[in-house]
Amino acid sequence: MIDATQMAQNIRSKEVSPLELVKEVIQKTENINPKLNAITSQRYEKALHEAKTKDFSDKLFAGVPIFLKDLGQEQEGEPSTSGSKLFKDYRATVSDYYVQKLEELGFIILGRTNTPEFGFKNISDSALHGSVNLPDDLSRNAGGSSGGAAALVAADVIPLAPASDGGGSIRIPASFNGLIGLKPTRGRIPVGPSSYRGWQGASVQFALTKTVRDTKNLLQGLQVYQIESPFPLKTLTKEDFQQKSKKPLKIAVQLESSIGGLVSWDAKQAVKKAVAFLEQEGHHITLIDKPIIDGVEAMQTYYLITSVETAAMFDRIEHFLKRPLTTDDMEVMSWALYQMGNNVAAKDYTKAISQWDQYSRLMAEFHQDYDLLLTPTTADVAPKHEQLLLTKQELEHLKRSRNFSLEEQKKAVWEMFAKSLDLTPFTQQANMAGQPSISLPVYRNQEGLALGVQLIAAKGREDLLLSVAELFEKKQQFL
Template structure:
């Protein structure tokens, strides 16, 4: 068992071995000690947190007094600045807490502030013009990943015991891979949504957290889960029996290392999966190597970018109404501008067709899981990238500035080109967001340079219990690196 995980700290608070005030104070000190090196914190509410630690009744709460930083993208807390990594929102204060944050508070967590994220969460790295780059604690010449980069770096650096995060295309699992953490993306509909946004990115985006222990992941999932009837995605809750008391059974696990979009995969990423498959086979599980992709990865990503374009255009309609003026390139980063403009020319029938394909992918994966319990892949095709590794060419940047002048097909081709290098680095995570399946990154491998690469396991909808079964096996057998 990992010492001083969130569950252990909460137990110490409940039993009186440690006060919530002491815990919050110590966490603030650690966070301020490491932050100048990693640049993970975007805002602070330390005085309020210390006051809460003294005054709140934390009796019997599962995460009593555990300090956390919210991700500065969504995860709205009343009275706190919420920038979404955007200079446009540098002074915007949330008027109400969302249901996710309310649920965290009800579990006993105490919020200390917010963590650095790329503008609107569009990237797999964190380097917003507003807050700057988030450094990987293991090698500050590299990026901690995105979009939950600040959350991952703060947890990896030992400042906190658990880090709220969100995942719209891998934003929990990608930084988990780079930072040597556990990153679960739950099934769509598992975690509370609303009251403003009920279908983030049409259900592709979900909130949860990054952790260092399977115990924290399991307990957080159990206490956090909901069957939210007002949500468009309703899911039965997992029973205590299925999460905590079910007997482990041999599973049939499919293995796929090739990139779903045909890109290059590092030898380290392949080695990580092969080592994991060998370990699982020795533990009694059946391993089957796949010789073809289950879903057309290129087609799937094209539908993902089309969705993102439309949702971004709709988001900026609301922003323009709130600000009372039209937005310009000066209001946002170039990538955001390009996605915003590309959403203006997509017909509703094309958007409907793209979402229908998501349903088809979901069906394909449901059929796949009739034969295979889990799918094992790399989480990322390589370790944390160097800062500025994915810089865009001057020619492409000029085209993105002029994005509005191109037709729909040309715009989508430019979006693909804009993301191509970074997507090649992280091609495995997005499909579970489209299908709504649960997927987890586990820290089972480090390369010769000591850099982490995660393995990813994906299950059928609603079967987080199987992911946690395997995660616990790796943890108990000392396989986490």
């Protein structure tokens, strides 16, 4: 499949019409989605009408068909379930600024892609919509929370897919599916009007792509200096996007998990392959023997903040429904986070946010010495569907979490995520510190399963990440 940039150029030059492309993508989706389970809803008739009637002649992504993620990314009048049965019949009343920007760029939206409930997991397996299958191996999960988006791009249904990332939800499925996954700097992409502080700025919208050109062009088109947002950020210039790194970069390499879990031989081989290439290109590599940030402490703050944000969300839902929520309204993992969040004191929440500010400071100091941090994106390949499931005993224990003390709830939540965190311990740091990071598709194991490597840059330096990504792509280091 050609990339979205070329697709749009073909539309502008009238080599193909938007209507032809929309019909082609609909046909592809109908053929392959029964195998992938990547779609939660569709708006094909509206998309066909837009393809017939709209003028795309001056649009950057003129008439390119896409699917939105069914978590946030609200489009007026369309379903938005967040993977939850609480919202199975909900329709958005207003379009998010991010979605409005996508439409301004010329994309035609065909529907929505599958996610886990409220995006809490690194796999996509909501009770409402079911699991998303990895295109390379249908017995495995495509990852989360942007699993449906990744599966559609990996299966060549669409050239890119909108996604979001609150702890790795773009980069994790990018690693599993052999795609490019950029998480921009906090404040780079439009937020609002309904929410401006997704998980206190940890959650960022962007996309999964197959080419650096699409990644770069989409970032240029989406970036905004948004004065009313909590984290306004100076936009990158055209010169920033065009410049290449001429001096050798200083790149630190972290191979071990920051929480002490096992990192597979394949994940380390992926990084070593990237290191060999970067050294060949003249860059300076330093292996660091310990994480810059204490991984266990950081994840404890991450779960604490996530739990409070979850409790606040459910408080709003209770107000809207005019009734209390019960375990029957949500999946057990959501319930456990909700109960913990109800018990966290405001002073402890504030301390956790302040701790994130300290992580941002530590990483800023780190980047005075190193241009980039290179890690595995994930500690192993995409998991089997049953690999991360909780036992019946564990689920029953979590159902009773309302009656636990706060310390017992913290312990239960930590244990609840333990297996999944071992699989993906490298991505959350950039969300907490607000930095840009990117997963690059550089490796397949002997079974043909993909693994990515992650590069993290200082705040605002997506240009550096894209420059290095282009080097990998130009020298044919991608899958």
